[in-house]
Amino acid sequence: MPSAIAIDGGRDVTGNVRVSGSKNAGLPLMAATLLAPGPSTLHGLPPVSDIKNMGSILQYLGGDVSQVSDNFTIDTTDVTSRFVPAQLTDSLRASILFLGPLLARFGHACLSFPGGCSIGNRPVEEHINGLRKLGACITVTDTYIEAHASQLQGATIDMQTPSVTGTMNLIMAACLARGVTHIHNAAREPEVGDLINFLVLMGVDIHGAGTDQLVIHGRHIYTYNAIVAQCPPVPGLRPHDMHSISNDRFSFLLLCQPTFISYIAYCKLPKDKQCVWPNRVRFTDDDMEALARKLADYPICESVVFGELWRTRTKAQLISLEEGALDHWFFGRTVMAGDAIHKGTTNSALGGCTAMEDGVAITNQLHQLLNRHRNKKPSTVEISAAMQEYQDSRLDRAFDGWYFYIMQRWLTPWIGLDTLAINIAKLAGAGTKLSFVDFPEQKGLLGWQDTIAVEARKKRAARQNEQRKLPKR
Known part of the structure; x- marks a missing residue:
């Protein structure tokens, strides 16, 4: 590239110029596709080496990357690897953006220190300190960063410097953290806003785009189901009685009124039946009947079993519940x-x-x-x-x-x-x-x-x- 460009003006400039997409906006969007299985399509990515290298890392991890012109379709359903080797990070400083999504989705991430451009030293302390605030256990050596977390937890993060990639990494990790995350002194660059817009399209609830104060509502895990029902009064239960019965992995709550009884049966779901928002379990009437039969012979007081209430029900519904403090x-x-x-x-x-x-x-x-x-x-x-x-x-x-x-x-x-x-x-x-x-x-x-x-x-x-x-x- 020449050291100087001479422009001879004095005439009208006409014509059309096609402006390609921003590399700095496209790189974090490619990393963000790791947050959820299924295909994501990105339009207008520029034909530069960093975009190509980012796609190579996704393919190494197990993702499927297909390109038609400047449109990329990325499917991370079959991602199996949690490790990004040095030969893929040496030439790409943005590879640090894989740390947050891999950790949040899989509970483990390991990548060699990123290389890339020669703008100068760009420390990753903001990434590491923020992820630790979210509950990650991080090991840093001279050559790699490794992070573990069984479940990230929402937190308040005060960034010492408004690092752009640091803000992006923390936003992506917070998307799958349990609860709400607040990021103070966040970077306000346009590419941060582009990432937030993309995550909102993926279903994440984020407030504060364009400001240095961000609020990210993380995931909700539905760990219980519950039968919520009503029935007429039954012998053995007096008006205004309240019964709270604890059992192994399920419990009953009854509130008796003069003309009806409201009751709830809470049941802990096995791990393979739990789901993460925005996915929801759609229970059927058959599911509800099967659960009621399972609980029918358990007592809800000294003289009444659950089945007696269930047989006379006037209304009932089987719903999902999140364990923990509710975000309403x-x-x-x-x-x-x-x-x-x-x-x-x-x-x-x-x-x-x-x-x-x-x-x-x-x-x-x-x-x-x-x-x-x-x-x-x-x-x-x-x-x-x-x-x-x-x-x-x-x-x-x-x-x-x-x-x-x-x-x-x-x-x-x-x-x-x-x-x-x-x-x-x-x-x-x-x-x-x-x-x-x-x-x-x-x-x-x-x-x-x-x-x-x-x-x-x-x-x-x-x-x-x-x-x-x-x-x-």
Whole structure:
């Protein structure tokens, strides 16, 4: 290429010029095809060596890449390899973009350090630090980067520098992370926006495109199914009764009203039956009948079995459920606070691990947010970040695991319901308090405890009144 170009102007310029697609926009889109099986078609990719090398890496991993003119169709359904060797990364700096998608989809990625252009040193610390925030275990040597993660988890990532490829890698990894990821100080280059638009077409929910504050809603894993139904009152169940019954890998919840009974049967799905959003299981009436027959002989109270409710049902539906904190109304879950606390109990086997003090905890977060800048309304990003902090503080108690399995399967039947109720009372009494209210006592009382205390005070007051009425000697 000459060191200088001389342009002799002074005349009208006419004609047509065909502008090819952007290489820097096309490379991350090619990497993003790894996030989901099936074919993706990219139009207008420029005929440059980096695009060709990116396609070679996809083929090495097991993908099918076909090209017609400047249109590429990439199918990553049969990808089997998680390793990108040095001979494929030495001439392509953008090969680092395979780290996030491979890790997110397969739980493992290993690639040699990228080579490429001579613009200068471009460290990958932002990639590594961000992926670690998402829960990845990363090993870095002089020659390669290896990452492992059984399940990435949404997080808040504050980037020290707005790295373009770092932002792209974290966005792609967050697409398959469980929960919501916030990226602060993200790169705002046009190719980042192109990647976001492509991911939105793939079904990802992303907010903040074009800004340095990004919110990526990751995947939802449907790990339960549940029969939700109603039936008329049956003998053995009184109006206003509530029953919560834990079994091995399934549980019942009943709420009795004077004219009908609402009930739910929750069942943990085996691994091969679980699915990831946006895929959904379409249950049929036959599926629902088969599950009901399986549960028919299990008791839901001392004198009634599930089959008795099922035979008289007036309406019923079989649905999928996600395990953990729900991502509706900013991750809101069932909340019991105030006087309602003594009217219900938690049931760890349901998979939601209902937390009694959630309402108080989220109120504390919002109070702090509103008082941080008294003269302005919190931004959407600030509200979302506050809700993410709330989610992070509650989420570790929400997922199924050995602790809840052992507790519900073995310890609860052994210790008895009285001991369980007492411990739940202690848990609720020591729950989170409103941080901006000066309570006279730090440990609260549940409804029945409060009633006992009130009755004791009444008796003391009655005795004192009787003593005042006695004649003085």
